[in-house]
Amino acid sequence: MLWRDTIRTARQPEMLVFAVVMGVFFLVLFNYVFGGAIGAGAGIDYLQFLVPGVFVITALQGAQQTSMGFAADLAEGVTDRFRSLPMSQVAVIAGRTLGDAARNLVGLVLVALLAMLMGYRFDSAGGAIAAIGLTTAVGFAFSWMGAAIAAKIRQPDMVGMLSMFWLFPLMLASTAFTPADSMPGWLRPFANYQPISVAADAVRNLCEGTTDSGDLVLVLAWMIGLLVVFVPLSVRLYRSTE
Amino acid sequence: MSSTKAPVITADGLSKAFGDVVALRDVSFAVGSGEVLGLLGPNGAGKTTAVKLLTTLCSIDAGSATVAGCDVASEPGAVRRAIGLAGQAAAVDEKLTGRENLELFARLYKLSRRQRRPRIDELLERFDMVAFADRPASTYSGGQRRRLDIVAALVANPLALFLDEPTAGLDPRSRAELWDVVRSLAAEGTAILLTTQNLDEADRLADEVLVIDRGHTVASGPPEVLKKDVGRDVLEVHVATNADLATAEAAIVQTAEAVIDRGARRIDIPIAAGAAQSLGLLRCLEDEGVRITDFQLRRPTLDDVFLALTGARPTGDGADTP
Ligand SMILES: Nc1ncnc2c1ncn2[C@@H]1O[C@H](COP(=O)(O)OP(=O)(O)OP(=O)(O)O)[C@@H](O)[C@H]1O
Ligand SMILES: [Mg+2]
Numbered sequence: 001m002l003w004r005d006t007i008r009t010a011r012q013p014e015m016l017v018f019a020v021v022m023g024v025f026f027l028v029l030f031n032y033v034f035g036g037a038i039g040a041g042a043g044i045d046y047l048q049f050l051v052p053g054v055f056v057i058t059a060l061q062g063a064q065q066t067s068m069g070f071a072a073d074l075a076e077g078v079t080d081r082f083r084s085l086p087m088s089q090v091a092v093i094a095g096r097t098l099g100d101a102a103r104n105l106v107g108l109v110l111v112a113l114l115a116m117l118m119g120y121r122f123d124s125a126g127g128a129i130a131a132i133g134l135t136t137a138v139g140f141a142f143s144w145m146g147a148a149i150a151a152k153i154r155q156p157d158m159v160g161m162l163s164m165f166w167l168f169p170l171m172l173a174s175t176a177f178t179p180a181d182s183m184p185g186w187l188r189p190f191a192n193y194q195p196i197s198v199a200a201d202a203v204r205n206l207c208e209g210t211t212d213s214g215d216l217v218l219v220l221a222w223m224i225g226l227l228v229v230f231v232p233l234s235v236r237l238y239r240s241t242e
Numbered sequence: 243m244s245s246t247k248a249p250v251i252t253a254d255g256l257s258k259a260f261g262d263v264v265a266l267r268d269v270s271f272a273v274g275s276g277e278v279l280g281l282l283g284p285n286g287a288g289k290t291t292a293v294k295l296l297t298t299l300c301s302i303d304a305g306s307a308t309v310a311g312c313d314v315a316s317e318p319g320a321v322r323r324a325i326g327l328a329g330q331a332a333a334v335d336e337k338l339t340g341r342e343n344l345e346l347f348a349r350l351y352k353l354s355r356r357q358r359r360p361r362i363d364e365l366l367e368r369f370d371m372v373a374f375a376d377r378p379a380s381t382y383s384g385g386q387r388r389r390l391d392i393v394a395a396l397v398a399n400p401l402a403l404f405l406d407e408p409t410a411g412l413d414p415r416s417r418a419e420l421w422d423v424v425r426s427l428a429a430e431g432t433a434i435l436l437t438t439q440n441l442d443e444a445d446r447l448a449d450e451v452l453v454i455d456r457g458h459t460v461a462s463g464p465p466e467v468l469k470k471d472v473g474r475d476v477l478e479v480h481v482a483t484n485a486d487l488a489t490a491e492a493a494i495v496q497t498a499e500a501v502i503d504r505g506a507r508r509i510d511i512p513i514a515a516g517a518a519q520s521l522g523l524l525r526c527l528e529d530e531g532v533r534i535t536d537f538q539l540r541r542p543t544l545d546d547v548f549l550a551l552t553g554a555r556p557t558g559d560g561a562d563t564p
Contacts, residue, residue, distance in 0.1 A: 001350070003346070003349060004335065004338065004346050007337075007338060007342065008335075008337050008338070011337055012337075076335070076336055077329075077331045077332060077333045077334075078333050078334055078335045078336075079333075080299075080329055080331065080333045081327065081329070081333035081334075081347070081394065081395075082350070083298075083299055084297045084298065084299060084322060084325065084327040085322060085347070085350050085351065086319055086322040086323040086351065086352075087350045087352075
């Protein structure tokens with residue numbers, strides 16, 4: 001299954017380009033447009049703050065691509081045959097989520113290189129590798145959620161529209177781009193503990209070499225939670241044809 | 243036909259409803275090794291539903307089914323190892339080439355690396371696909387895609403092959419080629435269940451035909467037997483005016499089985515004795531002064547089968563419960 005998804009991924013380099021361009025977009029836009037305001041307000045070096053956030057957002061975009069790609073897969077008909085084959089049905093979805101994770105990894109490395117060109121500094125090479133690894137894993141967990149949504153809805157355009165509903169709140173009401181201190185009080189609890197925020201904070205710690213395991217534990221808990229819920233759910237939704 | 247061996251595919255009282263739409267009600271059949279069963283019915287008859295139930299894609303409401311001796315409901319894994327399925331919509335990966343598609347399915351059937359290559363080459367060769375094997379499937383014509391779809395179902399040498407309307411949308415030549423494929427697979431011992439809306443196709447390929455409508459079995463038997471009931475040719479006569487229609491009706495009143503379509507001003511007359519009888523009837527109509535605008539002698543269609551078997555046109559799209 002992975003064999004198929006690798007060929008397909010390699011045959012669609014535009015998906016990788018898209019993922020990287022989105023990352024670059026956020027990096028450049030946020031840094032040069034909001035960088036001054038947010039950075040000065042919080043008294044921080046905004047680029048140092050932003051880059052780990054962009055990593056996590058890039059991974060989240062990857063999950064959205066999984067969702068839309070899997071919906072397109074389901075619409076194409078080949079998955080109808082997979083259902084009738086003597087194979088593990090988890091593999092159909094896992095091939096996709098793993099393939100997308102591999103693409104994400106490449107995309108993240110490219111975004112990291114660009115960030116370094118813009119003046120970003122990792123604390124250590126080990127920290128950089130750990131940060132990118134963690135981000136890829138977070139993206140992988142979210143891509144199962146994307147797959148479950150796709151298996152339920154099955155219409156690529158509907159899935160695309162729907163993804164806005166989870167993508168934007170998770171992305172913007174998070175500590176990926178802005179510190180929680182600058183948000184209104186009622187939003188702060190959500191912004192502090194939602195998965196993208198804890199992921200962004202944990203990745204930030206790894207990048208900076210700060211030893212604070214609190215966020216790391218939280219993000220691992222979120223990932224396990226997402227996988228426990230969405231792996232069986234997506235398989236069940238995918239299997240049902242009635 | 244092998245009546246001594248245990249059948250490869252069996253269905254016993256198979257039933258399925260979607261909400262309050264009865265898709266299949268109490269359908270039973272058996273297909274032996276090397277036999278072809280033709281499932282014949284109009285749109286919405288329940289053909290695809292029957293295929294889905296037997297290939298583990300849909301849960302069975304009532305009744306039971308086995309493939310290669312394994313129960314479809316309780317041993318789906320074993321059933322999937324024994325079957326090949328080419329569904330109504332082509333199920334191939336459009337982004338991969340034909341060869342890669344076969345490679346993919348061979349891998350998924352867990353054929354070893356050493357088995358895969360020769361098997362794929364053999365299939366491509368045998369089904370005349372070499373010329374376009376290395377192009378992405380998205381560039382295929384409808385017939386080429388259909389062929390790839392069916393060949394993909396053959397990768398693992400299935401004991402039972404399910405073909406859902408395999409010739410829909412094919413030109414006469416591709417259709418004839420596909421018929422040859424089906425015949426040769428049956429000759430090698432594959433049990434084949436194929437669905438069709440085409441009586442002629444069922445007649446050519448099937449050892450046994452099951453006619454279904456709105457989920458119910460309307461008739462079953464070898465095609466020769468069914469044709470005894472419906473196999474007569476039909477003389478289709480078109481007339482100029484409603485007055486002509488009335489005259490014609492009076493003239494051929496002795497042929498009780500004639501069917502009159504007033505809207506189309508057309509009379510369908512079953513013919514038992516071929517050309518001589520047709521000519522006689524046409525002359526008789528002409529003598530009565532009926533103005534005939536067109537006529538043709540045609541083979542019975544699915545409509546005629548239903549007419550003969552049930553006295554009614556196929557109801558199709560069984561949205562309402564009987
Ligand atoms: N998933 C479903 N949900 C609800 N109704 C369904 C579903 N699948 C099939 N049906 C209904 O069951 C009936 C039989 O459908 P089926 O697809 O088996 O017909 P068919 O004989 O294959 O027709 P066709 O020649 O058009 O392919 C139809 O009335 C159809 O609307
Ligand atoms: Mg059908």
